[in-house]
Amino acid sequence: MEKEQTFHGQSRRDFVKKSSLLAGGMLAAPYLSQAAQTNYFSGAPGVIKVALIGCGGRGTGAAAQALKTKENVQLVAMADAFRDNLDKSFQNISEEMKATPDRVKVPESNKFVGFDAYKKAIALADVVILTTPPGFRPIHFEEAVKAGKHIFMEKPVATDPAGIAKVLAAAEIAKQKKLNVVVGLQRHYQTSYRELYKRLQDGIIGDITSIQVWWNQGALWVRPRKPEYTEMEYQMRNWYYFNWLCGDHIVEQHIHNIDVGNWFMGKTPVTAVGMGGRAIRTGKEYGEIFDHHFVEYRYDNGVVMNAQCRHWKDSVSRVDEEIVGTKGRIICDRGQILDHKGNTLYKFDRKQENRPYQTEHDELFAAIAKGEYKYQDAQRGVEATLSAIIGRMATYSGQSIEWAKALASGINLQPAKYAFDAPPPVLPDADGNYAYAKPGITRYFS
Structure with missing residues (x-):
């Protein structure tokens, strides 16, 4: 069915040390826009620019929560695989923020659609919100870390062990770059x-x-x-x-x-x-x-x-x-x-x-505005996932x-190619039914 630590008796420190062997990359300071650099390093009220990656219901809610923090936050870019999702999300966020419309600054040129839309949106922001279906989370998190962005990402952080390894590697680089990462396991903020x-x-x-x-x-x-x-x-x-x-x-x-x-x-x-x-x-x-x-x-x-x-x-x-x-x-x-x-x-x-969904954003953006490096939730997200x-x-x-x-x-459930005309990893039979796992028949290890 699927192409599918505890630290298995190890301490958290040993586990993180071993997982860091998966990671690479140069040590670098986090990238922020010119206005937000002032904010990040001195606490002055520069604009913190946000990109939303994944414009479903949870993404819409998370973006509104980010915009409702006390900090000087603006939504400047949006990305989704589907234009109708993006348009509906933009409308709902605009309505939610009608009392402070200056916080929603997403021109048509900053609305990106398709499988590679996330890269274009991430490039325009200081903070990214990752709320697509979780199968995409590892590649989106990896890109955001590579670009030096602070991150809020929803749980789970992957759907398979290969994705977990990718997130672990990127998380180590995020630590080196001192990027704040909050994962939407909101009970930690309740x-x-x-x-x-x-x-x-x-x-x-x-x-x-x-x-x-x-x-x-x-x-x-x-x-x-x-x-x-x-x-x-x-x-x-x-x-x-x-x-x-x-x-x-x-x-x-x-x-x-x-x-x-x-x-x-x-x-x-x-x-x-x-x-x-x-x-x-x-x-x-x-x-x-x-x-x-x-x-x-x-x-x-x-x-x-x-x-x-x-x-x-x-x-x-x-x-x-x-x-x-x-x-x-x-x-x-x-x-x-x-x-x-x-x-x-x-x-x-x-x-x-x-309201923990709001608190996780309040705390994240307060830390960013003060130039503080406080949140390293990626490891916890990996453990839970x-x-x-x-x-x-x-x-x-x-x-x-x-x-x-x-x-x-290294079990990997992802498709060989992300494209609408490409085959997904599982296909229906002639009657439209999908095969599903059967205990005792489905096996992962001998």
């Missing part, structure tokens, strides 16, 4: 989660003994095929249901909860084993992805994280994380910490909650998947 984590560090629940995480919800959108679409365009329009673009919903969505488990655990899992399939969502319009996954992640100290996600209509929904320790448990969605008798040890005051990828590999194959072995595999 006040309630920060307060819960702080108390975990203070020992309120003792040693962690197990973790449970969930992203269970109903069905999502589907975009129908049109007669004029090539197969490449159809898959890109309906991108959620193809692994080279999305990575399956365990990677695209459940990554948030898996990330919280890793964050609170302070490490990443060494192995993943699990089960999944297509129980409800079986039609050809759902491409090749599963509608449910259940993964047992095991850390090097023996602690297990059970992770479940599904898209089933009219079924119990839960999006949450529960961290169990020797002295109590943290229930993240409730912002509550209990002892094992059910007594409340801590309860977060919801009146103090922030690869954890989710090995979960998918485990449910698809029925095998136990090792973190380090998966990363070293």
